Amino acid sequence: MWVIDGALNFAPYFGLPLGLLIVPVVIFRRWKLVALAAVPFMLWAVVMLSVNLLLVRGRSCSETAGLRVVTANVLVGNLQLSALADAVLAQSPDIVVFEELTLEFEDFSPVLAKAYPYRISTETPWVTLASRLPLEDMRRVPLDPPIPGREPLAARVRVGDQTVTVLGTHEIPSLSTITYREHGKQYDLLEWEILQATGPVMVIGDINATIYSPQFLNFLRRSGVRPVSAASQQPTHTPTLNLSIRIDHVLIRGLAACDEQVFDLPGSDHDGLVVGVRLK
Incomplete structure (x- = not known):
């Protein structure tokens, strides 16, 4: 399968x-x-x-309070993290989810650390959810059995008069029967968190799947979140044979999309994705 x-x-x-x-x-x-x-x-x-038809298209953000969010897979071992941090800062996001990040912000960009004081990382450093805005109820969502660095991150943030649930994740690539099942377990955890949340929800991260993956489509159907993207589906990763695909996503429920853009991440094998969302 x-x-x-x-x-x-x-x-x-x-x-x-x-x-x-x-x-x-x-x-x-x-x-x-x-x-x-x-x-x-x-x-x-x-x-x-x-x-x-599942894609959420962008609209004007001028009507109600909104957020800019970024997912950025930095590539473990990247020697250009300082330049990558500057590229992320140039997008002026309110919330960022970094994947494959094993260092503290202070180790490579004091400016980034100061700009995003509210943050949580996986127990084994790999994914970091960071925010300019105060985050409430920050926690790791445990996998059973544990997989180092792969547990989803959860938090809540106030936007206008509403509380938005934010989930950060880096899905395991489905490269074998075992990792396919582990990938599915991560979906199950995200689905549970989404269905338990009241109010708007965002899932941000490297999903390691395109919207054409049956497993990913089934997760979207069950959870009710939808990907933000233009019809062109700008790719974020080129894994093989120069075939570029979109595997980094911002998924939303109860929010409207304003815009989305792919941008360069120095030293990484992924491009970053910045998305604007607003309250409905």
């Missing part, structure tokens, strides 16, 4: 080879086979359209 799920992360790239199946039968005028050859392409197009 993990092989199929992983392959479907690249589903947008299936269109060209499926479309090419139609060319030979047209060239050789095998008209009865044209319809048969076109079926896989048409099914692909329907799936692409259906999945993209």
